[in-house]
Amino acid sequence: MHYPEPISKLMESFMKLPGIGPKTAARLAFFVLGMKEDTVLDFAKALVDAKRNLSFCSNCGHITDVDPCMICQDQSRDRTTICVVQDPKDVIAMEKMRDYTGLYHVLQGAISPMDGIGPEDINVPSLLKRLQDETVSELILATNPTIEGEATAMYISRLVKPSGIKTTRIAHGLPVGGDLEYADEVTLSKALEGRREL
Numbered sequence: 685m686h687y688p689e690p691i692s693k694l695m696e697s698f699m700k701l702p703g704i705g706p707k708t709a710a711r712l713a714f715f716v717l718g719m720k721e722d723t724v725l726d727f728a729k730a731l732v733d734a735k736r737n738l739s740f741c742s743n744c745g746h747i748t749d750v751d752p753c754m755i756c757q758d759q760s761r762d763r764t765t766i767c768v769v770q771d772p773k774d775v776i777a778m779e780k781m782r783d784y785t786g787l788y789h790v791l792q793g794a795i796s797p798m799d800g801i802g803p804e805d806i807n808v809p810s811l812l813k814r815l816q817d818e819t820v821s822e823l824i825l826a827t828n829p830t831i832e833g834e835a836t837a838m839y840i841s842r843l844v845k846p847s848g849i850k851t852t853r854i855a856h857g858l859p860v861g862g863d864l865e866y867a868d869e870v871t872l873s874k875a876l877e878g879r880r881e882l
């Protein structure tokens with residue numbers, strides 16, 4: 685089917701998003717056509733603003749509009765515990781649970797030799813630097829319960845162990861192969877509570 689050029693361009697833009705195929709892209713593009721111009725402008729502005737104003741915290745790697753992020757800046761948090769996660773979305777999931785008051789470190793991925801991703805390609809070096817500079821007594825490894833997530837947790841644990849910092853792994857109430865961000869709050873809370881020392 686041949687669409688007028690502005691529609692095809694809009695469809696192509698939607699198709700750059702994850703999980704959007706041609707059919708959904710067409711549906712969304714036509715939906716936008718039916719929206720009020722003001723709403724469309726607000727929508728476009730929100731996209732640009734999010735991109736321009738958000739970056740990664742230079743300390744923990746979480747997504748933020750201030751640097752260091754609000755969590756790193758918050759002096760009321762337990763600064764002796766760092767929870768290591770793969771993705772900023774995992775921090776949001778953990779924060780929703782409200783049981784955790786320590787700090788975070790976002791790896792921005794996991795070690796995956798098959799994909800050529802080594803420790804240097806994710807935020808492992810910055811984690812090691814933090815462990816030297818900050819007074820940390822426990823590192824909670826909350827990477828995803830996937831092969832890559834487990835390998836990453838083991839790698840970090842082995843690396844950190846000689847320093848005397850306690851490393852723990854969240855319990856497997858989490859579905860194997862699942863992502864932290866999709867776990868409900870109760871499951872996540874139980875997983876945190878049942879963490880064991882590595």
Ligand SMILES: [Zn+2]
Pocket residue numbers: 741742743744745746752753754755756757
């Ligand atoms: Zn931070």
